[in-house]
Amino acid sequence: MRKVQFGLLVALLSSTAAAEPVTIAALGDSLTQGYGLSPENGFVPQLEAWLRMQGAEIRLINAGVSGDTTAGGASRVDWTLTPDVDGMIVALGGNDILRGIAPDVARANLTKILATAQSAGVEVLLVGVPVPANYGPEYKREFEAIYPELSRSFGTLYAPDFFAGLAGEPADLSGFMQPDGIHPNSEGVRRIVAALGPLVVELADQASR
Numbered sequence: 001m002r003k004v005q006f007g008l009l010v011a012l013l014s015s016t017a018a019a020e021p022v023t024i025a026a027l028g029d030s031l032t033q034g035y036g037l038s039p040e041n042g043f044v045p046q047l048e049a050w051l052r053m054q055g056a057e058i059r060l061i062n063a064g065v066s067g068d069t070t071a072g073g074a075s076r077v078d079w080t081l082t083p084d085v086d087g088m089i090v091a092l093g094g095n096d097i098l099r100g101i102a103p104d105v106a107r108a109n110l111t112k113i114l115a116t117a118q119s120a121g122v123e124v125l126l127v128g129v130p131v132p133a134n135y136g137p138e139y140k141r142e143f144e145a146i147y148p149e150l151s152r153s154f155g156t157l158y159a160p161d162f163f164a165g166l167a168g169e170p171a172d173l174s175g176f177m178q179p180d181g182i183h184p185n186s187e188g189v190r191r192i193v194a195a196l197g198p199l200v201v202e203l204a205d206q207a208s209r
Contacts (some may be wrong), residue, residue, distance in 0.1 A: 032064025
């Protein structure tokens with residue numbers, strides 16, 4: 001299975017490298033923007049560096065705004081999708097959760113974002129956000145269901161958890177997080193990027209067809 005997956009990644013990288021560089025906008029909040037980190041250690045710069053190491057010619061646009069909610073993303077998606085944008089990473093929802101925004105409101109905002117991308121012919125990688133258990137099982141279930149359901153409806157690529165790269169680590173993740181316990185430090189970002197990177201390559205491959 002690993003050989004098959006590696007072969008697929010190589011093929012995707014080859015097809016991406018052979019074409020003109022693909023431009024991907026990363027629409028998100030402080031996790032995308034790189035809050036608390038030096039410019040070169042944020043999510044977008046580290047992802048660009050990872051892609052270059054794989055030989056992928058992909059240009060990223062940092063469309064992350066610290067503190068942004070899904071409503072903020074929906075309000076600026078139109079001008080984010082300039083004519084040169086071929087694909088988009090959508091990683092929003094964390095601030096909705098922190099503010100206790102109703103799942104149906106977040107769903108409507110994400111629906112607008114995905115519908116706008118679809119109308120523009122822009123491929124999307126939708127990244128889910130985990131909900132802490134202290135928000136209650138019903139809120140957690142309803143909010144987390146938004147992402148896979150919208151991904152299926154719009155036919156997007158899907159990553160269930162932005163923090164998947166930290167899965168399997170010790171229960172104490174302090175070594176990968178900034179003191180606030182919310183934002184990853186540079187090493188945490190590195191691991192997150194390594195997990196999401198192959199899906200970004202796949203997004204670029206879809207966008208270049």
